[in-house]
Ligand code: G3I
Ligand code: 9MR
């Protein structure tokens with residue numbers, strides 16, 4: 001089918017602006033709300049690329065900078081409507097931030113703030129420590145991870161980190177206002193984003209044992225059926241502690257203490273105390289303690305191949321927060337160990353740089369963000385900056401290889417491919433802050449265009465944002481709440497060549513290019529789920545893009 005793909009939300013006035021056509025045309029028009037031609041130009045042939053399989057034609061209308069609502073028209077085919085304007089992303093930013101409120105656990109979601117998505121308090125019972133004969137523990141609170149109702153320490157720490165590094169790099173994030181309960185903002189004293197993050201931090205504190213180690217997750221033994229959270233009454237279990245969770249928590253608490261100290265010194269001290277406690281446990285337990293589900297349990301495993309990147313992140317974050325040289329030396333030693341691990345990855349064909357990884361598993365890039373914030377001229381800080389800049393250069397090169405200007409390779413279309421993209425956009429965002437090269441900015445904007453509709457599925461991967469936004473996330477409340485639309489601001493996992501769930505397997509054998517391995521279907525948890533850490537990097541990227 002002939003299509004004109006475009007970012008369905010819109011563009012900042014001075015951004016690079018492109019639509020992609022999957023058919024041949026000579027010229028194109030940009031038409032305003034009154035049907036008047038606001039711009040016309042020539043279509044350029046790009047050719048076929050591996051990721052989309054489309055023979056792509058590009059319509060560049062960057063020169064159109066006037067505020068308004070428009071469509072691109074070529075060969076009689078119209079794109080979705082989009083906006084040009086410096087406020088074009090305001091609603092999107094509020095929605096993606098408020099998503100965390102909608103995922104709150106423990107608390108009821110009040111009608112006043114959640115509207116028709118309100119629900120009763122959930123997961124209020126104490127959790128049994130799995131395999132131990134000890135007292136059950138109160139770990140209420142935090143955010144549900146995703147479409148399931150699990151709460152996982154590493155996933156939570158990484159989502160919080162994206163948001164808090166976002167605040168450290170781009171202060172404008174503190175001025176994003178959206179409606180969440182005032183009491184959680186300490187009656188307005190805390191900016192919304194910090195009030196929301198505190199909900200998760202408070203929960204993560206409960207996940208720490210007295211000896212400093214951190215339980216990997218709290219979930220029921222198996223995933224709940226499709227029921228509302230308050231109806232999920234099965235026994236909650238705290239599964240084993242892991243060194244990966246403990247290190248992530250040490251890192252994120254130290255980071256948080258640097259931010260909350262401006263608002264609440266006592267809370268910041270408590271965070272630092274807990275971070276030190278976790279770090280002490282790590283020092284006394286130098287062997288990796290990885291995590292695997294017990295036999296028969298199917299909730300998220302969040303298994304990792306090593307704990308070196310986590311320990312590196314913890315050391316860097318502690319160094320940034322305390323300036324204590326002991327952490328610097330430890331980070332140095334861990335860096336060597338991680339470099340050796342990276343060599344193994346490269347041998348397996350991995351092309352990225354482990355020192356820029358910002359995901360739920362490989363987190364050395366988060367450590368480097370702390371070092372970049374530290375702005376010193378020592379080896380570690382210089383290496384951090386050069387890793388981000390050279391990875392950004394690699395991404396710009398990748399982006400030149402397809403008609404969408406997308407910095408993704410075919411190997412990136414795995415489970416949660418939209419996060420693979422968003423992590424890259426975070427790298428480019430940081431690189432752009434270090435060195436404001438136009439091609440970094442263009443790659444960020446093209447990546448955002450892809451996420452918001454300029455892709456060969458012709459879909460915006462953020463609910464409620466874009467004329468053709470996807471509507472059927474794998475999200476338990478949405479599956480059963482009888483409300484037509486899911487709440488807005490949820491980033492979908494996106495295309496995944498692995499087609500890991502039963503419904504997705506219907507696409508098997510169709511020989512689809514990576515970008516088309518997607519279905520907007522509620523059953524497709526491997527293509528269309530949502531999670532806190534798929535939203536959080538978009539908050540970071542948008543905060544960078546809107547940074548004045
Ligand atoms: O690291 C390998 C890479 O080397 C390889 O080239 C590539 C291609 O197969 O796979 C990479 O591993 C992937 C791994 O994530 C790390 O990114 C696996 O294929 C992929 O299946 C795995 O997916 C994870 C999925 O859980 C299954 O474990 C997702 O990233 C992760 O977001 C998702 O998390 C779930 C939680 O378990 C439960 N809650 C919902 C959440 C979102 O779906
Ligand atoms: O709904 C679950 C989703 O959140 C997870 O990402 C996914 C992988 O852990 O599992 C989903 O639950 C499915 C379960 O694993 C198997 N039976 C069907 C469940 C939902 O459709």
Ligand code: ZN
Nearest residue numbers: 105106122123
């Ligand atoms: Zn809950």
